[in-house]
Amino acid sequence: MTAPRRYLALHLPAFATDRLRRAEPDLPQDVPLAIWASQGPRRLLSAVDLRAWAAGLRPGQALADAQAIAPDLLLRPADPEGDLRLLEGLALWARRYTPLAALDAPDGLLLDITGCDHLWGGEAALLAEAQERLWRAGFAVRGAVAGAAATAGALARAHGDGPVAPSGAEAEWVGPLSIAPALRLDPALLEQLGGLGLMTVADLLRLPRPGLARRFGVDLLDRLDALAGRRHAPLRPVLSPPDLGAARDLVEPIITRTAIDALLDRLLDQLCAKLRAAGRGARQVVLMAWRVDGAVQEVAIGTGTPLRAPAHLRHLFRDRLERLEPGLGFERMALEARVTEPMSGGLQSALAIGGRRDEAAAQLLAQLLDRLRQRVKVRRLAPRDGHWPERSVAALPLLAPMPEMPVGWVRPDAPVLLLRRPQPIEVVALLPDDPPALLRWRNRPHPVLRAEGPRRLEPEWWRGPGVARDYHQVALASGARLWLFRAGPPEAARWMLHGHLP
Amino acid sequence: MPPPPLPIAPPDTDPPGIDQQTLLAALRARVARLEGAGREGHGAAPIPVCEGLGLSGGGLARAALHEILAAEPGCGAAFAAMLLGRAGGTVLWIGAGAEALTAWPPGLARFGLLPANLILLRAAQWSDALWAMEEALRCPAVAGVLLAPDWAGDPAAQALDLTASRRLQLAAEAGGGIGLLLRPDMAEPPPSVAASRWRIAAQNAAGAGQGIGDPCWRLELLRQRGGRPGGPWTVTWRAAAGQIDRESEALEAESA
Known part of the structure; x- marks a missing residue:
């Protein structure tokens, strides 16, 4: 039997204003701050900070009222996209605790910490650690741990003192919570419930289910069930967990390239040892770096063949590490093999380029192509049966x-x-079906000395209707030889330049 | 007893028997050694171009950089494809700039460069193209690398200074493959350390005939390391034989 899953929820009650204060550090600390958004013709407050809350401002108030209540109020327009971006950044940051970190929009995170807490000395310690770090990064934060994601989220919002609820007792824990923060319903429904005297979750749980569903909609029931742990919605992590990884926390943040290189070496050795033990090779490896201020940076490399040689991977990372911006330093770095493939005995499986038998040369070539692919487009074209020139080749995987x-x-x-795209060209022909006699190319007229054609290439019927092309080879007086075609109905045919002949 | 006579230094004149020709040849060999042309250590024969062109070493040296100035992209690409096909191994074809004109495998295969050996690269930036060329040349598993600039692009933005060409030459010496630079023809090409520099232009074949006929080029060897410049020659591509034939000198004189 598998252990019950455990979820950690983090709620950032003043997320939008905290984000503003982080982005604009010179905002005066002792002045209330609020964020407004337009709703139709009205301008309403959408978020307020603690000081503004203390002054009596609430989200949903009209902007004019708020300014009358607190004349020194600082106001900023809302930026929901910016908020979401930062929340995603925080979810990436939270991958330091678990690979399964998800957004709980608009102002929370949900982490699946099943089996992760022992690294931090228990669930309560992990919760305290995460809260501490977010608080230091400038966010007001509350949290909770429970056996269901929705339960944890409700406890974080409504309970307030960081509870750790045991699995199986969700209903008892959420019972006393007040409905508004726990269920996150829309205001009209909340008012209805309030009018009926239903104040806590327990009040709702006591009511007969069919009546609830009939009167308030199935959505309310779903939310209640999720809250009471009766219904598990899967967590949608910001990034799917890596196949294999290696990570290291640093007591002293590192800044210099030398230190980063040394750490990368150690991580690569660990990752490659794990890959070897698993009999796999990496196709995509990502280096994640957690900065002291909470930002997470990523450097990704891809390889053509499955790999697990530290020296080669190091080489691929070498040029890309310049993209890291350490700022005040990195406090944690992790390597993740996001895509892996089975790999036997340390040998490269594909030796196909150029029909080589020489394994060493094939390895060198595969490594070269991996390096090149980081900066330029690399492709191979395989022959294919096709009428038109564009369709007579097909892209081939590099090492196939x-x-x-x-x-x-x-x-x-x-x-x-x-x-790549046929180019219109001005052509004079004596008769419509004749080869060209004169053409205008590069802004100059060129008499045509010799011509051969036409060769008619029909479009492939299974690709739908198209226009046949009559190809001509022409040699100009200058010696240049071009490949043209004529397409379209006879009365309105167009000439196109399609290639250069030797 | 008198001591045995000490061996005395030879007189400060040419010993009899060494004529001027031999001396010149020895000097040439020494210059070639200094220039590094002898660093071929890869044991691969030079790449033949055409009979009767009088190339030093009998063909284009591998482990070196060669330049082709082409009046038309078509003839230059075909000539380069013929050379790269003869290099016998994996070939990287690097196109710089926008992707308007691409190397076309079915056409290159006509000149012996088979799709199985061909890898196409596209670098939007000229600096990336140079970097890719250097990396590829440095790899011993690569038989040849070609770099072609954006034909319609600004030549000044795709210049190759002496430092860059020296880097490419050193990379080719390290890897052992042949490096080709295919560039639009210009009146005064800038100096480079390339082992040879060719000029090629398409020409209409002499004489009347049906159809477009075999490709015919005017080929000129502007300079070569350890040898004299030569040409211009008129050559014709013979698809059946898979090689270029030089026209007889009389015909060349006539067409010139």
């Missing part, structure tokens, strides 16, 4: 074996360079 060339694939009139 090349299929045989179909018979007739190499045509004697194939251009060596192809225009």
